[in-house]
Amino acid sequence: MSRELLTGWGRTTPSAAEVLHPKTVAELTQMISLAGKRGIIARGLGRSYGDGAQCGGGLVVDTTDIKGVIQEDWEAGSFKVAAGTSLDNLIRYCLPHGWFLPVTPGTRFITVGGAVASDVHGKNHHKDGTFSRYVNSFTIVTPTSTLLATPDINSDIFWATAGGMGLTGILTEVTLSMIRIETAHMLVDIERTQDLDETMSKMEEGDESYRYSVAWLDCLATGKHLGRGILMRGDHAKSTDMSIGLRKFHSRHQSGKQNADTSLLEFNPTVRLQIPSNIPSGLLNRATVKIFNEIWFQKAPRKLLRKLLPLVSFFYPLDSLGNWNRLYGPAGFIQYQFVVPFGAAGELKKAIELIATSKYAAFLAVLKRFGPSGNGLLSFPMSGWTLALDIPLGAPGLAELLNKLDELIAGCEGRVYLTKDSRLTPELLPVMYPRLSEFKEIVKKTDPQGVFTSDLSRRLDLVSH
Amino acid sequence: MLQAAVAERLEDMKDSFGYPQSVLVLGGSSDIAGATLIELVKQRCRTVVLAGRNRDAMGSLATELHSFGATVVDLVDFDAVDVKTHEQIISNIFTKYKNIDLVLIAFGILGNQNEGEEDPLKAVCVAETNFTGAVSTCLWTVKYFKHQGYGTLVVLSSLAAERVRKNNFIYGATKAGLDGFAQGLGDSLVGSGIKVMIVRPGFVLTKMTKGTKSAPMPVTPDVVARSIVKGLELGKEIVWIPPFMRIVMSLVRHLPRPIFRQIKI
Ligand SMILES: Cc1cc2nc3c(=O)[nH]c(=O)nc-3n(C[C@H](O)[C@H](O)[C@H](O)COP(=O)(O)OP(=O)(O)OC[C@H]3O[C@@H](n4cnc5c(N)ncnc54)[C@H](O)[C@@H]3O)c2cc1C
Ligand SMILES: NC(=O)c1ccc[n+]([C@@H]2O[C@H](COP(=O)([O-])OP(=O)(O)OC[C@H]3O[C@@H](n4cnc5c(N)ncnc54)[C@H](OP(=O)(O)O)[C@@H]3O)[C@@H](O)[C@H]2O)c1
Numbered sequence: 001m002s003r004e005l006l007t008g009w010g011r012t013t014p015s016a017a018e019v020l021h022p023k024t025v026a027e028l029t030q031m032i033s034l035a036g037k038r039g040i041i042a043r044g045l046g047r048s049y050g051d052g053a054q055c056g057g058g059l060v061v062d063t064t065d066i067k068g069v070i071q072e073d074w075e076a077g078s079f080k081v082a083a084g085t086s087l088d089n090l091i092r093y094c095l096p097h098g099w100f101l102p103v104t105p106g107t108r109f110i111t112v113g114g115a116v117a118s119d120v121h122g123k124n125h126h127k128d129g130t131f132s133r134y135v136n137s138f139t140i141v142t143p144t145s146t147l148l149a150t151p152d153i154n155s156d157i158f159w160a161t162a163g164g165m166g167l168t169g170i171l172t173e174v175t176l177s178m179i180r181i182e183t184a185h186m187l188v189d190i191e192r193t194q195d196l197d198e199t200m201s202k203m204e205e206g207d208e209s210y211r212y213s214v215a216w217l218d219c220l221a222t223g224k225h226l227g228r229g230i231l232m233r234g235d236h237a238k239s240t241d242m243s244i245g246l247r248k249f250h251s252r253h254q255s256g257k258q259n260a261d262t263s264l265l266e267f268n269p270t271v272r273l274q275i276p277s278n279i280p281s282g283l284l285n286r287a288t289v290k291i292f293n294e295i296w297f298q299k300a301p302r303k304l305l306r307k308l309l310p311l312v313s314f315f316y317p318l319d320s321l322g323n324w325n326r327l328y329g330p331a332g333f334i335q336y337q338f339v340v341p342f343g344a345a346g347e348l349k350k351a352i353e354l355i356a357t358s359k360y361a362a363f364l365a366v367l368k369r370f371g372p373s374g375n376g377l378l379s380f381p382m383s384g385w386t387l388a389l390d391i392p393l394g395a396p397g398l399a400e401l402l403n404k405l406d407e408l409i410a411g412c413e414g415r416v417y418l419t420k421d422s423r424l425t426p427e428l429l430p431v432m433y434p435r436l437s438e439f440k441e442i443v444k445k446t447d448p449q450g451v452f453t454s455d456l457s458r459r460l461d462l463v464s465h
Numbered sequence: 466m467l468q469a470a471v472a473e474r475l476e477d478m479k480d481s482f483g484y485p486q487s488v489l490v491l492g493g494s495s496d497i498a499g500a501t502l503i504e505l506v507k508q509r510c511r512t513v514v515l516a517g518r519n520r521d522a523m524g525s526l527a528t529e530l531h532s533f534g535a536t537v538v539d540l541v542d543f544d545a546v547d548v549k550t551h552e553q554i555i556s557n558i559f560t561k562y563k564n565i566d567l568v569l570i571a572f573g574i575l576g577n578q579n580e581g582e583e584d585p586l587k588a589v590c591v592a593e594t595n596f597t598g599a600v601s602t603c604l605w606t607v608k609y610f611k612h613q614g615y616g617t618l619v620v621l622s623s624l625a626a627e628r629v630r631k632n633n634f635i636y637g638a639t640k641a642g643l644d645g646f647a648q649g650l651g652d653s654l655v656g657s658g659i660k661v662m663i664v665r666p667g668f669v670l671t672k673m674t675k676g677t678k679s680a681p682m683p684v685t686p687d688v689v690a691r692s693i694v695k696g697l698e699l700g701k702e703i704v705w706i707p708p709f710m711r712i713v714m715s716l717v718r719h720l721p722r723p724i725f726r727q728i729k730i
Contacts (some may be wrong), residue, residue, distance in 0.1 A: 005658050012481035015615035016658040038562075038613065051478070056564075056658065125718030261695030331700060335483055396695050399482045399508065422481040425509050455615075458564060459486065 010049040011332035039453025040168040040441040044111030045048035049335040051421035051455035077178040083113030083171040099178035102134040113171040118419035119163035119379040123212040125322040126371040132162035142169035142446040163379035181236045183264040186314040188234035196227020211235040218293040232301045269312040276323035281329030289361040318330030337388035365389035377439040380417045426461040483697035484508040484565030488639040492572025493517035498669035516543035555720035559609040567617045595639035615658040620647040627714040667708040698699030
C-alpha cells in the first residue's frame with residue numbers, strides 16, 4: 001500500500017489515495033474489507049480521461065497485476081480472461097490465430113475490466129454495438145459477495161456493471177467472444193469532405209455499407225469550411241484482398257516473411273516515441289493546432305478507395321506515441337464527448353459552430369454515427385451522432401463554453417460520456433442518463449454501505465448512500 | 466432556520482477547472498468572501514459553510530447565496546482568535562460534509578496603526594487574528610485535506626505583505642507573515658493533491674477599509690472575486706489584483722530602504 005497522486009488520462013483533478021496492488025484474486029477480495037469511510041475503487045490502465053478511476057483519501061485497487069487468459073476455446077473464439085488483462089495483450093494472444101476484438105476503442109492500452117466498466121464502443125458501433133454485447137459472463141467482487149453475472153443470471157448486476165464505472169464492485173474475470181478475421185489489415189476507403197453537410201450526408205448515405213466508420217473533423221475550420229473532415233471507412237481485409245495488395249504492400253514494408261498465412265496475421269507494433277514529462281503547457285495552442293489540422297487535412301487524399309492499412313494504424317493511430325497526453329503540458333486537457341439523437345442534427349451543427357468559433361484549440365475531433373443503445377444502465381452510446389474532441393486547459397472561459405454545450409446536449413436528450421468527463425454538474429446527470437435511478441437502486445443492493453466510491457461518483461452523485 | 470436544509474446530496478468534488486462544489490469560509494461575513502461565493506455558486510458550488518462571529522451578516526449572505534442556486538448554506542460559530550476551538554470546529558465540518566473542496570481564509574482586521582503603537586495589546590490582537598488565527602486554521606484544514614486526498618486552500622493576503630510600510634507596519638507585518646507561511650505551506654504540499662492559492666489584492670472597497678483613506682485605484686469585491694475564480698481555473702499559485710501590481714511590487718520590493726521610507730503610500 002502506498003500513497004500516490006492519481007489523475008486520469010487528461011491529467012486534471014489530481015487526488016491522493018492509497019494504492020493497492022493485489023497479485024491474486026484472493027488478495028484482491030480481502031482488500032475490499034480494508035475500505036474505510038473514504039471508500040474504494042478499481043483502476044485499470046488509467047486511460048479514462050476524467051476522475052472515474054480515482055478515490056481521494058480512499059483506496060484504489062490497481063487491477064493490472066492480475067492478468068492473462070484463464071480459459072480458451074479456439075473453435076468458438078471464446079476466452080475467459082483476468083479483468084486486468086490489457087487489450088494489447090489479448091490481441092497479441094489471439095490475432096495470430098485469426099481472432100480479434102469484437103469492439104475496440106481508439107487505444108489498445110486499456111484493461112478488459114475498464115472496457116466493461118465504461119462499456120466502450122468502437123468505430124463499428126453502428127453495426128455491432130458496445131463491448132458488453134460480447135461479454136458472455138463475468139465474475140465481480142462486491143462488498144457482500146463474489147458472484148457470477150451473465151445477461152440471464154444476475155442480469156440486473158450485469159447491466160449495472162456494463163458502463164457502471166466500477167461502482168458495482170471489482171471485476172476479476174470476464175468471458176468474451178472474439179470475432180474471426182483473416183488478416184491483420186484493413187481495407188479502407190478514405191474521402192475528404194469540404195463542409196459539415198457533406199460530411200454528414202456522406203455518412204448517412206454510406207455508413208451502412210461499412211463495418212467501421214469514422215470521420216475526423218477539423219474543428220478549427222470556420223465559415224464555409226465548418227465541419228470539413230476526412231472519412232475513413234472500411235472492414236477487415238480478407239486474405240483474397242491481400243493477395244491483390246500484398247505484393248505492393250510487402251515490397252513497400254520490406255517484410256521478408258515466407259509464410260504468407262502467418263504474415264497475414266502478424267501483429268507486432270511498438271511504441272515508437274516516448275513523450276518526455278517536461279513539455280510546458282501551451283505548446284498545443286490555437287495557432288499550432290490550426291497548423292496541424294491544416295496539414296492533416298491537406299495531406300489526406302481527396303478520395304482513395306480500397307487502401308490496405310495495417311490494423312494498428314487504422315484502430316490505434318495514437319498508440320505509437322507513448323504518453324502523448326504529456327504534449328498538453330502540466331495543465332492537462334479535457335476530452336469532451338457527447339452524443340445527440342439523429343433528430344438533433346441542428347444541435348450538433350450548433351455545437352460544432354460554438355467550438356469552431358470559440359478561442360479554444362480543439363484538436364482533431366472525431367465524428368461518428370452510433371447504432372441503437374444496449375442494455376447497460378449507464379452505457380453511453382445511443383442512436384445518434386457522437387462527437388469527441390480534445391481541448392487543452394489553460395484558457396479562461398472554457399468552463400462556460402462547455403456548460404453551454406452541456407445545456408444544449410441535455411436539451412435534446414443527448415448525453416456526455418462519463419469515462420471522459422471531469423466537469424459535468426450533478427444536476428444534468430439524471431437528464432442525460434434517464435436510467436440513473438435504476439442504477440442507484442441496484443448499487444444499494446450490491447453495496448448497501450456505500451463502500452464503492454470514486455471522485456467521479458462524488459462529483460456527480462452517481463450513487464446515493 | 467437557515468441552517469443546513471439537509472440536502473439530498475451529501476458529497477462533493479471539485480472539477481477540472483478547480484471549481485469547487487463545497488466551500489468553507491473562515492471569516493464568513495467578509496465582503497470579499499461574499500462576492501467570491503456568489504461567483505463560485507454561479508459555477509458549480511452547491512454547499513457552503515460560513516464560519517464566523519456575525520450571524521446576522523452571514524444570515525443575509527446565506528439568503529443571497531440560496532437565490533443564486535446554493536442548496537446548503539450552513540452557519541457555524543467561529544472566532545479566529547480562539548485557537549483552542551479550531552480543531553473541533555473544522556473537524557466537525559469535514560465530518561458532516563465528507564468533502565470540502567475549497568477553504569477560504571477570509572478573516573482579518575486592519576486595526577489602527579496609531580492605537581496599536583499606543584496600546585500594544587491592540588497590535589497583538591491584529592497579529593493574533595491575521596497571523597496566529599490563520600496559522601492555526603490553515604494547518605488544521607490541511608490535516609483534513611490530507612485525509613480526503615485533495616483540496617484547495619485560498620488565503621487572502623494583501624499587497625501590503627509584499628513590502629511592509631512604516632505607516633501600516635502592524636497590519637502589513639501580519640500579512641507578510643501570513644503570506645510567507647502560506648508560500649512555504651504550498652511548497653510543502655506539492656504532489657499531495659492539495660493546492661494553496663495566495664491572493665494579494667490592493668485596496669478593496671469593503672467594510673474593512675470603510676472610512677480609511679483610499680489608496681490609488683481601489684477595486685470592488687467582485688473584481689477580487691472574479692480574479693479568484695480565474696486563478697482557480699488557471700491553477701495559479703498567486704493572484705495579484707490588479708494583475709499588473711505583480712510588476713509594480715517587484716520594483717517596490719527592490720527599492721533601497723532610504724528611498725522607500727520617503728515614499729508616501
Ligand atoms: C487514446 C484513447 C482513445 C480512446 N478511445 C475510446 C473509444 O474509441 N471508445 C471508448 O468507448 N472509449 C475510448 N477511450 C476511453 C477508454 O477506453 C475507457 O476510459 C476505458 O474504460 C479505459 O480503461 P482502463 O483500463 O484504462 O480503465 P481506467 O481508466 O483505469 O478506469 C476506468 C473505469 O473503469 C473502472 N474499472 C477499471 N477496471 C475495473 C475492474 N476490474 N472492475 C471494475 N471496474 C473497473 C474504473 O473504476 C473506472 O471507473 C479512449 C481512451 C484513450 C486514452
Ligand atoms: N479590503 C481590502 O482592501 C483588503 C486588501 C487586501 C487584503 N484584504 C484581506 O481580505 C480579507 C477579507 O477582508 P474584507 O476586505 O472582505 O473585509 P471584511 O468584510 O471586514 O472581512 C473581514 C472579516 O473578518 C472577520 N473577522 C475579523 N476578526 C475575526 C475573528 N476574530 N474571528 C472571526 N472572524 C473575524 C470579520 O467578521 P466580523 O463581522 O465578525 O468582524 C469580517 O467579516 C482580510 O483578510 C483582509 O485582510 C483586504
